Structures are given as structure tokens and as C-alpha cells.
Amino acid sequence: MVSAPDNSPPPSVGLFVTCLIDLFRPNVGFAAVKLLEKADCKVEVPRAQTCCGQPAYNNGDQHTTADIARQVIAAFESFDYVVAASGSCIGMIKEHYPRVLKDDPSWLDRAQRLAGRCHELTAFLVDVMQLQEVESSFAATATYHDSCSGLRELGIKQQPRALLSKVGGVTLKEMEDSEVCCGFGGTFCIKYPKISERMVSDKTANIVASEAECILGGDMGCLLNIAGRLKREGSPIKVYHVAEVLAGMANQSAIGDGKS
Amino acid sequence: MQGSTTEFKRQAEAALHDATLQRAMAKAKGGFVDKRRLAVARLPEFAQIRAEAKAIKEHTLAHLDYYLEQFERKVLESGGRVHWARTADEACAAVLAIIGAASKQVLKGKSMVSEEIGLNAAMERAGHTVVETDLGEYIIQLAHEPPSHIIAPAVHKTRDQITDLFQAEHEKYGLTERVTETEDIVNEARQVLRTKFLSADVGITGANFLIAETGSTVIVTNEGNGDLTQILPRTHIVTASIEKVIPSLDDMTVLLRLLARSATGQEMSSYNTLSTGPRRADDLDGPEEFHVVIVDNGRSDMLGNEFHDMLRCIRCGACLNHCPVYGAIGGHAYGWVYPGPMGSVLTPLMIGLENARDLPNACTLNGRCGEVCPMSIPLPDMLRTLRFKEHERKLSKARARGALKAWGLLARRPRLYQVVTALMTAVLGSIGGRAGRFRSLPLASGWTQARDLPAPQGATFQRMWRRRR
Numbered sequence: 001m002v003s004a005p006d007n008s009p010p011p012s013v014g015l016f017v018t019c020l021i022d023l024f025r026p027n028v029g030f031a032a033v034k035l036l037e038k039a040d041c042k043v044e045v046p047r048a049q050t051c052c053g054q055p056a057y058n059n060g061d062q063h064t065t066a067d068i069a070r071q072v073i074a075a076f077e078s079f080d081y082v083v084a085a086s087g088s089c090i091g092m093i094k095e096h097y098p099r100v101l102k103d104d105p106s107w108l109d110r111a112q113r114l115a116g117r118c119h120e121l122t123a124f125l126v127d128v129m130q131l132q133e134v135e136s137s138f139a140a141t142a143t144y145h146d147s148c149s150g151l152r153e154l155g156i157k158q159q160p161r162a163l164l165s166k167v168g169g170v171t172l173k174e175m176e177d178s179e180v181c182c183g184f185g186g187t188f189c190i191k192y193p194k195i196s197e198r199m200v201s202d203k204t205a206n207i208v209a210s211e212a213e214c215i216l217g218g219d220m221g222c223l224l225n226i227a228g229r230l231k232r233e234g235s236p237i238k239v240y241h242v243a244e245v246l247a248g249m250a251n252q253s254a255i256g257d258g259k260s
Numbered sequence: 261m262q263g264s265t266t267e268f269k270r271q272a273e274a275a276l277h278d279a280t281l282q283r284a285m286a287k288a289k290g291g292f293v294d295k296r297r298l299a300v301a302r303l304p305e306f307a308q309i310r311a312e313a314k315a316i317k318e319h320t321l322a323h324l325d326y327y328l329e330q331f332e333r334k335v336l337e338s339g340g341r342v343h344w345a346r347t348a349d350e351a352c353a354a355v356l357a358i359i360g361a362a363s364k365q366v367l368k369g370k371s372m373v374s375e376e377i378g379l380n381a382a383m384e385r386a387g388h389t390v391v392e393t394d395l396g397e398y399i400i401q402l403a404h405e406p407p408s409h410i411i412a413p414a415v416h417k418t419r420d421q422i423t424d425l426f427q428a429e430h431e432k433y434g435l436t437e438r439v440t441e442t443e444d445i446v447n448e449a450r451q452v453l454r455t456k457f458l459s460a461d462v463g464i465t466g467a468n469f470l471i472a473e474t475g476s477t478v479i480v481t482n483e484g485n486g487d488l489t490q491i492l493p494r495t496h497i498v499t500a501s502i503e504k505v506i507p508s509l510d511d512m513t514v515l516l517r518l519l520a521r522s523a524t525g526q527e528m529s530s531y532n533t534l535s536t537g538p539r540r541a542d543d544l545d546g547p548e549e550f551h552v553v554i555v556d557n558g559r560s561d562m563l564g565n566e567f568h569d570m571l572r573c574i575r576c577g578a579c580l581n582h583c584p585v586y587g588a589i590g591g592h593a594y595g596w597v598y599p600g601p602m603g604s605v606l607t608p609l610m611i612g613l614e615n616a617r618d619l620p621n622a623c624t625l626n627g628r629c630g631e632v633c634p635m636s637i638p639l640p641d642m643l644r645t646l647r648f649k650e651h652e653r654k655l656s657k658a659r660a661r662g663a664l665k666a667w668g669l670l671a672r673r674p675r676l677y678q679v680v681t682a683l684m685t686a687v688l689g690s691i692g693g694r695a696g697r698f699r700s701l702p703l704a705s706g707w708t709q710a711r712d713l714p715a716p717q718g719a720t721f722q723r724m725w726r727r728r729r
Contacts, residue, residue, distance in 0.1 A: 019681075021721055023681055024714060025717060026724050027717060029725070030721070045725050047674060047722070048674045050677045050678075051671050055664065055671075056668055056671070058647065059647060059660070060644075060648045061651050062648055064664075064672070067668075068668075068671055071672065148624070148625075152628070152630075153627065180584055180628070181626035181628070183584070185623070185626065186625075188621070191622075192272070194272065195276070197710035197711070199624075202584075202588075228712045229711040231696075231711075231712040232710070232711045256712060256714035257697075258693075258696035259693065
């Protein structure tokens with residue numbers, strides 16, 4: 001299961017929790033830890049982390065973004081790998097930190113060195129740890145939303161599907177336009193609520209049309225948006241982060257669902 | 261052109277409630293996307309051609325002065341004339357000077373730069389009669405509307421609307437029958453336009469490319485209207501912006517392979533027409549005068565700056581077709597000539613960021629536009645760069661800036677952040693935990709007006725993690 005030679009110490013992984021998992025869905029964080037530990041990684045959660053800085057970056061505040069980037073780099077550069085259950089946050093650290101710090105040579109160097117060791121969870125498990133088996137079952141039909149940053153910045157498409165295919169009981173039913181944005185876009189959804197509403201309604205219409213019982217994805221932002229809209233529409237479709245299903249931890253109330 | 265970019269939000273919301281517009285947009289939606297995907301899939305070397313095309317444009321932009329002067333020289337050699345215009349006003353003035361004082365019948369092929377400089381209005385003010393000959397442009401001219409898409413100007417109109425428009429506007433030509441089928445609509449437009457073609461004094465077209473080595477201007481159309489516009493009248497005027505120049509015919513063939521595939525999913529457009537100078541002695545037809553008005557209008561300022569890449573744009577419209585925001589609201593909501601992603605970059609640069617503050621922000625940065633752009637223009641990055649500038653110039657809303665600042669202070673202090681977020685999630689979790697979501701929440705109406713807010717699970721991950729370990 002593990003690609004490392006027998007006697008080498010297990011790789012150390014710093015878990016970048018992400019602010020939305022931290023705030024809304026700790027279960028995804030624990031699912032990520034479980035999956036990483038099963039893949040024989042030594043997982044730590046640095047305390048000196050808050051958010052990757054996208055709210056500042058995408059609202060034009062480069063100064064605050066650079067401060068946060070330095071904070072993240074300092075907290076994570078001692079690990080072999082940085083892993084997050086989010087394509088969006090990893091895309092930020094990997095692709096955008098070097099740009100944010102481009103005028104600061106020593107930090108730029110540190111940003112670039114960290115960038116090479118940053119991975120979104122499913123991509124890390126498949127591409128780096130070469131995980132072959134997933135010990136989990138989840139008896140449901142599911143459809144998968146490809147989150148934009150993961151898909152277009154990191155090329156994540158096959159990895160979560162490859163892992164899901166190993167989960168007992170899951171049948172994947174692809175929806176139409178799975179690669180089209182759900183309308184979350186960080187602060188976009190509250191700055192332009194009407195446009196966002198249209199986009200998320202198009203997304204939920206495609207989800208419903210897929211006839212899947214649940215919708216999975218790899219980014220909490222999209223999932224909160226999609227779950228919020230599905231629940232507003234009164235839909236019984238369940239929303240989970242893919243890590244919860246892979247870790248066999250989708251036994252809790254789904255995102256946006258009450259305690260039964 | 262006069263714009264309404266400051267009204268973006270209101271216009272977008274009106275568009276979302278406009279059932280007719282939504283019907284038209286829904287109909288157009290999948291077509292462009294599917295056709296492009298198939299066209300690209302059928303060309304295995306698409307990626308290679310894309311890289312080659314980018315290199316051609318970058319080389320040209322690095323030597324833009326050289327190629328523009330070479331183009332001018334070749335136009336002169338072939339008997340034409342070149343007019344340089346720094347601004348929109350200078351460009352309109354140049355065209356009016358060529359047309360002359362007497363009132364003229366002017367035909368137009370589709371030209372986005374002519375929309376940009378407000379040419380039709382300028383010509384009408386000067387007493388000329390202007391008729392658009394591209395079917396889409398003709399329709400919106402009748403409706404007194406600007407184009408809503410850079411290659412499909414009337415994409416926002418349903419066939420019913422066009423039927424009504426033709427019935428009202430064509431009665432004066434004795435065409436009283438109500439035409440409802442696409443073929444009949446096209447034929448009726450043809451019938452009306454044919455008489456105009458034969459009586460026009462001046463034909464104005466745009467240019468997809470200017471070829472430096474031959475002094476040729478190139479237009480790409482599917483209706484053939486452009487050919488008649490530039491061949492039949494006595495005078496042919498081309499309006500084109502400076503970045504349209506490319507070195508050679510070979511380069512044109514590379515770019516043409518990308519253009520139609522990216523735009524409409526065709527391998528080639530139906531008509532790819534080159535104009536080189538006025539009619540020669542042994543030519544069967546052609547204009548007596550050939551003029552090229554080359555417009556800068558802010559583009560040379562973009563050379564070498566952070567928006568330089570935008571000058572590679574070949575106006576295929578793929579970014580519009582793939583933009584989910586454009587798909588939801590259509591082109592008019594953007595409020596100026598160029599809509600969608602490319603417009604949200606260009607418009608602030610051309611009319612001032614302070615006049616178009618919403619445009620760079622009304623985007624989820626989903627990256628689909630950049631992905632399909634045949635010229636590999638990093639549109640999302642440029643939209644973000646415009647947001648940096650808005651922030652620096654304090655153009656964003658004070659309340660948003662305040663919230664961002666408060667969040668920034670917290671996000672840079674992990675210990676304090678964790679105390680505050682632990683408290684917040686505990687409170688929200690205890691209120692919303694049973695239902696699992698909030699239908700409304702103070703200060704969160706932006707979110708909850710369209711969707712529920714899933715409730716936090718009860719404690720932050722950080723807190724639970726520390727407790728467990």
C-alpha cells in the first residue's frame with residue numbers, strides 16, 4: 001500500500017485544515033487524518049494556521065494575502081508534504097503564493113519549495129502514495145461535482161473517481177456539466193447573490209437530473225453552496241465531502257441535514 | 261460608445277428576470293460549447309497550434325511598430341491609404357473625413373472596433389445613412405440595441421422577437437407577410453439588404469487580421485455579407501485596431517485554424533476574404549478607394565504592462581460561450597461593447613476602472629475562460645489584477661473593505677482566530693445543530709436569500725483535534 005521503502009520513516013504530513021472544514025465540517029478533517037494515517041503517513045495539525053488567504057487575495061488585498069502566505073509557509077515548511085481536503089486552498093498555496101511573494105526573494109524561494117510538496121487529498125493518495133485499496137463502503141448512488149480550482153489549477157478529475165470506485169456499494173452517476181462552476185466563488189456568492197443563485201440552481205437541477213442519491217465533491221465551499229441550495233429546494237439528496245465517504249465516515253448527518 | 265457599466269448589478273438582475281432573454285440564452289447555451297469541444301477533439305494538434313499561435317502574436321507584439329509600418333507601406337504600394345487614430349474620436353473623424361461632407365449611403369460589415377469607437381452614431385450625426393449587413397447586426401440595428409455577443413450580436417433575441425421586428429420594420433418595403441421560419445427570415449433580410457448593396461456609396465468592414473507582408477486586410481464571415489460590403493461600393497474603409505496585425509499569410513493560416521474552431525466549432529468559417537488595395541485595372545470588381553483606419557484607443561498602453569496578454573485576443577468569443585456568468589445574464593448587463601470575461605478585462609482598461617468597478621468582481625474565478633482561450637490569455641489572473649487595482653485605489657465598497665480588514669486582522673493571529681471561531685461555531689452549532697441549517701441569519705442575507713446555510717457541526721476542527729490528542 002505504501003510506496004516508501006520498508007525501513008524509511010513514514011512521510012510527515014502537515015494537514016492544512018482549511019477554514020471552512022475547521023468551522024463547518026470537522027468530520028472532513030478527521031476523515032482526511034484517517035485516510036492519511038491509513039496510508040502510513042505521520043499526520044500533524046499545525047496550530048498556527050487559519051485560512052489560505054483567498055478571501056483577501058480574490059478581493060484585491062495583496063498585502064494581507066502576503067502576510068497570510070508567510071504564516072502558512074512558516075507553519076508548514078518543515079513537513080515532507082502539505083495536504084488539504086480542498087483543491088481550492090492547495091491551488092492557492094501551490095500556484096498563487098509564489099506570485100504573491102514574487103518581490104520578496106527569500107520568501108519566494110520558500111514558497112516555491114513548499115509548492116512542490118503541496119497536494120490535494122485525493123491527488124496525494126492516488127498520485128503520491130499510490131493507494132490501491134480503500135477500506136470503506138457506502139451503499140448509495142452518487143454524483144460528483146468537479147470543483148473549479150481543483151480541476152483547472154491542479155488537474156484533479158480522475159483521482160477522486162478512482163478512489164470512489166474502490167468503495168464498496170457506491171455507484172457513480174455522472175451529472176451533466178459536472179465541470180461547470182456551482183456559483184460559490186468565495187465572496188462572489190454574497191456580492192452577486194442573484195447571479196450566484198442562478199448558477200447554483202443550474203447545478204442543483206443537474207444533480208437532481210442525475211438521479212443520484214447523494215452529491216460528493218472535494219471542496220467545502222462548493223458543498224456548502226450546493227447543500228444550502230438543495231435544502232432550500234427541499235431536496236432529500238445528501239451532500240458529503242468525498243473524504244468522508246472514502247474514510248467510511250459518512251455516517252454522520254450529511255452537510256445541511258439535521259440530526260435524525 | 262456610451263455605456264451603462266455602473267448599472268451592472270441592476271442590469272444583471274433584470275436580465276435574470278427577463279424570461280424572453282433567458283429563453284434565448286438557454287437555446288444558445290450548449291451549442292457553442294459542444295461544437296467547440298468536438299472541433300477541438302477532431303484536431304489532435306490543437307495544443308501545438310495554440311502554442312504556435314501564441315508565439316506568433318507575442319512576436320508581433322514585441323515588434324508591433326515594425327509590422328504596423330510594414331503593413332502601411334504595403335497598403336500604400338497597393339494603392340490604398342492608412343489613417344492612424346489614437347482615440348475613438350480620432351478614428352471616427354478619420355472615417356467621416358474619408359466619406360466626405362455629402363450625405364452618403366454606408367454599408368457595414370460586422371466590426372467590434374466600430375462599436376467600440378461609436379462609429380454608427382458618429383456617421384448618423386453627420387447625416388449619413390448606415391445599414392448593418394451582418395444578419396445579427398442588422399437585427400439589433402433595427403431594434404436599436406448594441407450587440408450582446410462579440411460574434412453573435414443578436415444571440416439574446418428569440419426567433420419570435422425577430423419575426424415581430426421584421427414585420428414592423430419591413431412593412432415599408434411592401435413585405436407584409438409574417439415570417440416565422442429561420443430560412444424565411446434570412447431570405448427576407450437578404451431581399452431588403454440586396455437593394456441596399458446595390459445603391460451604397462461606402463462599405464465599412466472590420467478586420468480579423470492585417471497582414472504586414474502583403475498589406476491585406478482579412479475578414480471571416482459565414483454570410484458573405486462582408487464580401488459584398490467591401491466589393492460593391494465605390495469606397496471600402498476598414499476599421500481595425502493595432503493588435504490585429506500579424507507578419508505573414510502563413511501566420512494567418514495558423515490563427516485561422518484556431519479562430520473558427522474556438523468561435524463556432526467550424527473548421528473554417530464559410531468566407532475568409534482578403535482585401536489588398538483598391539480595384540486594379542484587370543480586376544473584375546472592387547472598390548475604387550481602399551482605406552484602413554488603424555485604431556489604438558488605449559491599446560499601446562497595455563503593451564508590456566500586466567494586461568499585455570490581452571492584446572493576443574482574436575475575438576473568437578469562446579470565453580463568453582464558456583462563462584457561466586455570461587450564460588446567466590447575457591451580454592447587455594455588462595453595459596459596454598465587450599461583454600463576458602474578455603470584456604470584463606478590456607472595458608475597465610478602456611473606459612476606466614472607476615466606471616466599471618463591478619466587472620472584474622462579477623466572476624467566480626472558475627477558470628473556464630482561460631482554459632478554452634485559444635490564445636492562452638490568463639483571463640482570471642487579469643481579472644484578479646484589476647481587483648488589486650480597485651483595492652489600491654479604494655474603489656471597492658467601504659463596508660466590504662471594513663469586513664475584509666477585520667477578517668484580515670483575525671486571520672493573521674491564529675490563537676485569537678481560534679478562540680473567536682471556537683466561540684462562533686459553538687453558538688451557531690448549538691442553535692442550528694438540530695435542524696442542520698439556517699434559513700436566515702443576521703448579517704448573512706447575501707447567502708440565505710438564495711440558500712440555507714448549513715450549520716457548523718458544533719466545535720471547530722482545531723478544538724476537537726486538541727481535545728483528542
